[in-house]
Each structure stands twice: as structure tokens, then as C-alpha cells.
Amino acid sequence: MTEANKINREIYKLFVQTIADAGHIEFMAKQLTQVMVAAMGLKGAALFILDPVKEELEVLASAGLSVGYLQKGPVLANKSVRLGPNREPVAIADIEGSDQLQYPDKARDEGIKAMVSQPIAIRGKIIGALRVYHAEQWKISDSDMEYLEILAKNIGMALMYFRVSLAIGNVRDTVNDIHAVWL
Amino acid sequence: MAGPKVLIPYNFTRHDEKCVDFAIQRYGASQTARITIFHAYIPVPEVEISDKTVMGRLAGSFTYLHQKISECDEVLKRVAQRMVAAGFSPEQIHTVFKRQEKEAAAEIVDAAREGGCETIILNRRPGAVSKFFTPSVSKKVSLALRDLEIIMVS
Numbered sequence: 178m179t180e181a182n183k184i185n186r187e188i189y190k191l192f193v194q195t196i197a198d199a200g201h202i203e204f205m206a207k208q209l210t211q212v213m214v215a216a217m218g219l220k221g222a223a224l225f226i227l228d229p230v231k232e233e234l235e236v237l238a239s240a241g242l243s244v245g246y247l248q249k250g251p252v253l254a255n256k257s258v259r260l261g262p263n264r265e266p267v268a269i270a271d272i273e274g275s276d277q278l279q280y281p282d283k284a285r286d287e288g289i290k291a292m293v294s295q296p297i298a299i300r301g302k303i304i305g306a307l308r309v310y311h312a313e314q315w316k317i318s319d320s321d322m323e324y325l326e327i328l329a330k331n332i333g334m335a336l337m338y339f340r341v342s343l344a345i346g347n348v349r350d351t352v353n354d355i356h357a358v359w360l
Numbered sequence: 361m362a363g364p365k366v367l368i369p370y371n372f373t374r375h376d377e378k379c380v381d382f383a384i385q386r387y388g389a390s391q392t393a394r395i396t397i398f399h400a401y402i403p404v405p406e407v408e409i410s411d412k413t414v415m416g417r418l419a420g421s422f423t424y425l426h427q428k429i430s431e432c433d434e435v436l437k438r439v440a441q442r443m444v445a446a447g448f449s450p451e452q453i454h455t456v457f458k459r460q461e462k463e464a465a466a467e468i469v470d471a472a473r474e475g476g477c478e479t480i481i482l483n484r485r486p487g488a489v490s491k492f493f494t495p496s497v498s499k500k501v502s503l504a505l506r507d508l509e510i511i512m513v514s
Contacts, residue, residue: 187411195405201463202494207402215404215421216414228489235489238402241428244372244435339493346495 183217183317184324191216192328202339206238209332213309214241220289220312224297224332225252226305234306242310246287249280266326268293270316284310291315293322295329299337307332363392367477369468369497370397372435375483375513380439382513383481384446395453396475397439400460400467401429433457465500472505480505484514 184192195212199205210222221241225234234252269275269292272284284292289310297305307329317325368383370376380397387393404425409415433455440453456475460467472480482498485491502510 185411185414187409187414191407191409191414195407198405203460203464204402208405211402211404211425212407215418215425218417218421226489226493237490237493240425244432247372248374336493343493343495 181318182320184321188216189324189328193331196331196335199335202336203238205335205339207240210238210240217309219309220287221310223247223308223310224305225308226336227303237305243287246283249283252279266293266295266322268317268322271314288312293317293325295322295325297329297333297336299333304333304336363387363390363394364479365475365477366393366395366479366481367468367472367475368395368397368481369464369471370399370436370439372399372432373483373485375485379481379483379513380443382511384443384448388447391449391452393448393452395443395448396456396471396477397436397443397453398456398468398471399432399436400458400464400471401432402460404429463495463500465495465497465504468497468501469504472501472508477508479509479511481511481513484512 191212192209195209196205199208206224210224213219213222219241221239223239223242224237226237227233228235236247236252239247267277269277272278272281272290272292275281278284278292287310290313291311293309295307296303297307307325309325364387366383366387368376368379370379383395387395404422407418409418436455436457440455443453444450456471458467462470468480471477480501482501484498498510498512
């Protein structure tokens, strides 16, 4: 089982650059997952947003995963990858024999052997998850885990930026709709 | 007589499948309706980094990602085949799989205009939490194409 580092400073810079260069959230999320898959030699990667009411994770973007796997059913926050009591990162080095997955058979059919889930938080509140999937058994190194943790924080900030940007755009559209007679 | 030209933006979700089902129901009996199933994919980014080992690995992996994107084109064609199996003639169903250059809504607007469509079938994902981060595609499309029939399937 490999434990070699998959992320170095150059690769991490590439991740952050991908986030910073994106003009739209769709591009940011999709291209980040693409670059992660390519640079880390992964099977797939996905970015989820948490629906706090349904306690479900909604896919914002993914790369390397089949349409069938993405449509496997609702991804429940507490069952899809059972998180620790403080919703800490979870690493499953070998999905065989693990009871932490909600859809173990679907993961097996997809060719997933290992996965890592990193919560995305804003101001201490979980708003989503970054997940990476490997086609081989994989014990993630401490260094890679740290890089993913910092990356998740960057993603959280980017999501906050896009949230605020969307809100400001909506305000601008509303103001532009007001006829001069009302002003 | 030329029948209606209909655009179905398709993003590989079960909600998009509902739009296809709706189109089959509404236009299945028509011999003249022309339906375009449309998807604009986000391209793999072009990157350049100084670490040659990493760059070499990236080149190989990007081939894998391009292959994954091609698989989506195949899925789109299977959707077209499903419509043909439901009674449409192959000439009535057309797929467009193109590189996304703009926001999704702008791509749909362009596709509708270029295709001379009269109707667009969109879907709504009730309660989708991503709406807090992404602009509403249906809202943008309906504002930009006020002269077209926009059908919302939910």
C-alpha cells in the first residue's frame, strides 16, 4: 500500500492557481477536480455542497467519475462517509472491509479502492466536502492530508467569494430593474 | 410543414431525464418536431508548470480526463437513441456536445438562437443548495429569451 506524497509545492500552487484563475464557480469547481485527478494520479475527485436541511451532499463538480456512479442516489452527510464526532477528515485506505461507506457496492463497481474525504468549512461550520478517489489501495501521507486540509480551506473561501459575488450581482440586477420614475 | 424546434439542455442528472421524458410525452406523436439535446462541457484546463516530472504525469492524466469527457458524448448519444426507441425518427433527434466557453446559461441561449429553437425544456432542482453559489440558469435563460417558450419540468 503506497504512502508516497502525491502533492508537492508545485502541485499545490497549481491547485490554488486553478481556483484563482476561474471566472465562474462552475469552472473553478470542475477544473480543480480535473487538475487534482491529473496531478495526483487519482481515479476521481468531487466537490460537494452540504444541504443542511436534508443533511445531504450535493455534487457541485466532479472529474473521473462515471455518470452512473454520480447518480447512485442521495449522498447522506452522515452515512456516505461516516465522519468522526467532530466531522474530521476521513481516509479509507482500502474500501474492502470498511463499514464507512454508504454505497460500498457502487464504489467497488466504479473501480474505487480507496478514498479521502476532507470537510469544507466556513467560520467553523461545515458547508461541503472535497473527496478524492483512488483506483488502488492508498494510505494517504500526513503531508498530503495537510495539503488537502489547506486546499479545503481555500475552497471554502472561494465558495464564500462566489456566494457574495452572486448576492451583489442579484442586488445590482434588482436596482437596474427599477425605473427612473421610482427614484 | 416544419414542426417545432426544441432544445433540451442536458447535464446528466435524473432531472434532465425528466425533461427527456416530458419531450417524449409532448412531441412523441409529432412527425415534424426537431429536438436538440445539448451539453456544453467544461474543458480540461491548460496548465504549464516548471516541474517536468509533474508536467509529464499531467499530460498522461489529461488524456484520461479527455476520455472521460468523450464518454459523456456517448451518454448523450444514448439519450438520443432512447428517444428514437420511444418513437421519434433518427432525423428528428440531434445532439450537440460542445466545449463550454461561457456560463452555462449563455451557452444555452446561444444554442437556442443558433438552432432557431422555439421551445426550451429546462428543469428545476427544488431546494438545490448550489443555487446559493451558482446563478440560476433557468432565470438567466428566460430573461434572455423572452420571445421563446420556456418549459420548466420539476
